[in-house]
Amino acid sequence: MKNCNYIQTVLPLFDSDELTAIEKRQINDHVTACQSCREELASIRALHADLQRADAFEPSEAMLADLRHGLRRRLRQESLRPGWQEKLGGLLFGNFRPVVQLGFTMALLLIGLFIGRQFFAPASQQEKMEVLSYLTPGKPIAIPSGYFAPSFAQVQAIRIDPNTKQIEIQYSMVNDVQLRGNLDNPQILQALSYALREEEQPSLRLRAIKAISETYVSTGGALPDNEITEALLHAIENDANAGVRLKAAQVLKQLPLSSLIKNTLIRVLMRDENSAVRIEAIEALGQGGLSQDEQAAFHSAASDSNEYVRLQAKRLFSGELEKAVSDPKQNKL
Amino acid sequence: MDERITRLIRRAQEGDGPAFETLVQMHDRQVLKLARQMLNNLEDAQDVYQEIFIKVFRSLPSFRFESEFATWLYRIVINQCINYRQWRSRRRFLSFDAHNGEENQTSYSPPDKNPDPEKETLNKELSREIALAMESLSDKQRAVFALRHFHGQKLQEIAKTLGCAEGTVKNYLFRATQRMQEKLQEYRQA
Numbered sequence: 001m002k003n004c005n006y007i008q009t010v011l012p013l014f015d016s017d018e019l020t021a022i023e024k025r026q027i028n029d030h031v032t033a034c035q036s037c038r039e040e041l042a043s044i045r046a047l048h049a050d051l052q053r054a055d056a057f058e059p060s061e062a063m064l065a066d067l068r069h070g071l072r073r074r075l076r077q078e079s080l081r082p083g084w085q086e087k088l089g090g091l092l093f094g095n096f097r098p099v100v101q102l103g104f105t106m107a108l109l110l111i112g113l114f115i116g117r118q119f120f121a122p123a124s125q126q127e128k129m130e131v132l133s134y135l136t137p138g139k140p141i142a143i144p145s146g147y148f149a150p151s152f153a154q155v156q157a158i159r160i161d162p163n164t165k166q167i168e169i170q171y172s173m174v175n176d177v178q179l180r181g182n183l184d185n186p187q188i189l190q191a192l193s194y195a196l197r198e199e200e201q202p203s204l205r206l207r208a209i210k211a212i213s214e215t216y217v218s219t220g221g222a223l224p225d226n227e228i229t230e231a232l233l234h235a236i237e238n239d240a241n242a243g244v245r246l247k248a249a250q251v252l253k254q255l256p257l258s259s260l261i262k263n264t265l266i267r268v269l270m271r272d273e274n275s276a277v278r279i280e281a282i283e284a285l286g287q288g289g290l291s292q293d294e295q296a297a298f299h300s301a302a303s304d305s306n307e308y309v310r311l312q313a314k315r316l317f318s319g320e321l322e323k324a325v326s327d328p329k330q331n332k333l
Numbered sequence: 334m335d336e337r338i339t340r341l342i343r344r345a346q347e348g349d350g351p352a353f354e355t356l357v358q359m360h361d362r363q364v365l366k367l368a369r370q371m372l373n374n375l376e377d378a379q380d381v382y383q384e385i386f387i388k389v390f391r392s393l394p395s396f397r398f399e400s401e402f403a404t405w406l407y408r409i410v411i412n413q414c415i416n417y418r419q420w421r422s423r424r425r426f427l428s429f430d431a432h433n434g435e436e437n438q439t440s441y442s443p444p445d446k447n448p449d450p451e452k453e454t455l456n457k458e459l460s461r462e463i464a465l466a467m468e469s470l471s472d473k474q475r476a477v478f479a480l481r482h483f484h485g486q487k488l489q490e491i492a493k494t495l496g497c498a499e500g501t502v503k504n505y506l507f508r509a510t511q512r513m514q515e516k517l518q519e520y521r522q523a
Contacts, residue, residue, distance in 0.1 A: 009503065012506050043518075047513055047517060051483075053456060053459060054463050057370075057460075059362055063379075067365070071357065071387075
């Protein structure tokens with residue numbers, strides 16, 4: 001047996017001839033058994049009776065005559081006979097509408113393809129190679145510690161000599177340089193220093209520090225160039241990325257504590273907002289003797305927000321550092 | 334389709350004015366009734382009458398005999414009435430002109446068939462209540478209800494007129510019937 005929801009959706013059609021005999025019998029069976037649907041059917045029949053009984057609107061002949069007269073006048077006044085637009089529209093889109101539409105679409109498609117091919121098609125690989133083979137050397141150019149591979153970038157100017165009729169073209173090349181070497185190679189040091197100071201990506205700055213840190217041993221424990229030390233000090237003091245500053249501090253900790261490094265570490269200890277960087281700084285500083293200024297710095301560090309920094313500062317200040325350094329277990333908090 | 338109507342349409346499509354007028358005369362009574370049922374106002378129905386037949390006149394060259402002429406015509410009537418209702422509601426909103434939906438009394442023809450004055454009054458009142466109840470329906474529900482109960486169209490014909498599936502029409506009819514029952518129940522209880 002069908003449910004009430006379905007029955008009630010077809011009840012408005014029950015008294016019409018739009019239901020099959022089977023549907024009518026099903027509804028009848030349901031209505032006989034279900035009181036709510038029986039009441040619903042009675043209510044619908046009452047509505048239908050009201051609709052029959054109600055005074056139906058029937059326009060009078062006079063009203064229709066008035067309306068027809070008004071319509072005739074308006075049609076005449078507005079000259080609504082089909083104009084050239086309608087005639088053209090009827091011709092183009094009348095009985096032949098699908099054919100015209102298809103033809104129009106195909107024509108548009110062909111025009112689009114033609115324009116695309118003429119003006120926007122990329123040069124074929126062969127054409128490209130032909131042009132670039134004149135402008136770009138075929139092989140990379142070797143340099144003592146690596147090589148660079150120039151490639152054509154852009155034409156900047158084209159001039160014509162009016163007397164000789166010679167053409168002068170000024171164009172620029174892009175050189176992708178690849179270097180290979182150790183920290184004793186001045187070019188490598190220069191590139192690393194540049195990367196540490198100027199490179200925008202923090203990951204590349206970290207890579208530069210890692211390269212210094214991991215190959216530092218091979219230089220015999222001393223950096224051959226002050227430039228790289230200055231770059232590390234610049235990084236620990238100025239880099240926006242805390243990870244880079246921390247890594248720089250870890251490398252600096254391994255270097256002999258010069259006055260330049262010491263002063264920078266003191267400034268870092270007093271100013272850096274990152275406690276991990278301050279921890280590295282105080283540990284690095286703990287490896288050297290303390291001057292009066294340094295004692296003032298440690299005094300400031302003794303009231304640091306980080307508990308470890310405070311503890312280390314107190315130890316250093318009270319001369320316990322040597323003991324702490326010699327005992328790794330105690331040093332490792 | 335009736336052979337005579339087909340001939341008239343073809344002639345009207347070729348610009349024959351009298352043929353078009355004959356088509357108008359054959360259908361305008363039903364058109365006016367449907368417009369009045371859709372708009373619940375005779376004056377508005379008379380206004381939209383002209384717009385409907387001007388639209389028919391302009392669109393007739395594109396009529397391709399793929400449906401009954403009456404179905405095509407009723408579709409125009411319903412679309413014009415829906416547009417008119419939207420325009421009317423915007424105009425009333427802008428002019429703050431409250432509309433109580435009362436039907437102009439002149440819209441009812443004299444009930445010649447009913448000589449009993451009391452019955453006549455009751456039937457008029459019932460007609461007004463039915464018209465008011467129809468105001469509470471959505472445009473599509475009202476169109477389905479009017480075509481079904483006042484123009485005797487079958488579900489299939491209504492579906493063609495409205496350009497939707499028969500099941501959708503059945504659903505509109507069910508919702509409209511429920512709403513009308515509720516509204517007229519309130520009237521009966523009052």
